[in-house]
Amino acid sequence: MIQNLLDPTILCFIVGLVSGLVKSDLRLPRSSYDFVSLYLLLAIGFKGGVQLSKTNFGEFVPALFATLAVGVLIPVIAYFILRASKKVNQADAGSIAGHYGSVSAVTFATSLAFLESLDVSYEPYMMTLVVILEIPAICVGIFLAKGGLSSVGDKNKLARDILLGKSIFLLGGGLLIGYLAGPEKMAPLDPLFVDLFKGFLALFLLEMGVIASQQMGHLKKTGLFLLFFALTMPVISGVLGLCAGHLIGLSLGGKFLLAILSASASYIAAPSAMKIAVPEANPTLSLTASLAITFPFNITLGIPLFYLLARTLPA
Numbered sequence: 001m002i003q004n005l006l007d008p009t010i011l012c013f014i015v016g017l018v019s020g021l022v023k024s025d026l027r028l029p030r031s032s033y034d035f036v037s038l039y040l041l042l043a044i045g046f047k048g049g050v051q052l053s054k055t056n057f058g059e060f061v062p063a064l065f066a067t068l069a070v071g072v073l074i075p076v077i078a079y080f081i082l083r084a085s086k087k088v089n090q091a092d093a094g095s096i097a098g099h100y101g102s103v104s105a106v107t108f109a110t111s112l113a114f115l116e117s118l119d120v121s122y123e124p125y126m127m128t129l130v131v132i133l134e135i136p137a138i139c140v141g142i143f144l145a146k147g148g149l150s151s152v153g154d155k156n157k158l159a160r161d162i163l164l165g166k167s168i169f170l171l172g173g174g175l176l177i178g179y180l181a182g183p184e185k186m187a188p189l190d191p192l193f194v195d196l197f198k199g200f201l202a203l204f205l206l207e208m209g210v211i212a213s214q215q216m217g218h219l220k221k222t223g224l225f226l227l228f229f230a231l232t233m234p235v236i237s238g239v240l241g242l243c244a245g246h247l248i249g250l251s252l253g254g255k256f257l258l259a260i261l262s263a264s265a266s267y268i269a270a271p272s273a274m275k276i277a278v279p280e281a282n283p284t285l286s287l288t289a290s291l292a293i294t295f296p297f298n299i300t301l302g303i304p305l306f307y308l309l310a311r312t313l314p315a
Helices: 008-021 030-052 057-084 090-101 105-118 126-146 155-164 166-193 197-247 252-263 269-277 283-312
Strands: none
Touching: 008 105, 008 197, 008 283, 030 105, 030 126, 030 166, 030 197, 057 090, 057 126, 057 197, 057 252, 090 126, 090 197, 090 269, 090 283, 105 126, 105 197, 105 252, 105 283, 126 166, 126 252, 126 269, 197 252, 197 283, 252 283, 269 283
């Protein structure tokens, strides 16, 4: 835990968080923030595609189905916890559930950097699971929020937003490019997309710290239940992902990454999809939970916690 907290990327997040809390004017220019977010998504896609090109498809199938199952189960569990509290209506519960079934690519990127610092290997197809986990979770969240997709108005627009949103499109496009090009042809891009990856991640986490601090102000309005949910749900989801990874025989690094993917919550793809499909839901609730509480928890405490849990499981 201490090693993770002293990582330069995590320290950048903490600096950004403190900056926002003390009302400093520290912010990345909007254009720079957009550029860095696009860079990270494309870099993860490239790396995943290259690794996938080395993978036997038969080895990938169990992880594919396990991830799809996790992507359905997590939003269902989150929805029923939220509804059981009687503090969240159906639309908000479904929207929040979709955020928690979906993933945070930045949390995943931070976890990759964590494993690389420990020199721990993982299955080459783990980046592919980032894309796979995103889509079913959002669809299930919408289904629960609306009581069935039949009540969603413009289904074509919704499908385009889910599949062609920048996170899915860049991750998927990067995966395809990396897979088709292979490691030799992608090697000339390594100085930009591999060597500089952690530096760009540090810049992004600096800005995310500022943004997270701004969302924390909404906690006064949402009450303690949302705080409790946003701290306990990633633990439930992460353990579910960890168990799924263990059942299909993933390595230590693979189990850890599937746990982190499951524990993370979206603040890019899910909000845009929910804005179209569930306009009656309050986006402040979802973003406060996922960005102001779960995201800081995962990158500071969740990463070492799930790595420790993954190590305790037998090989």
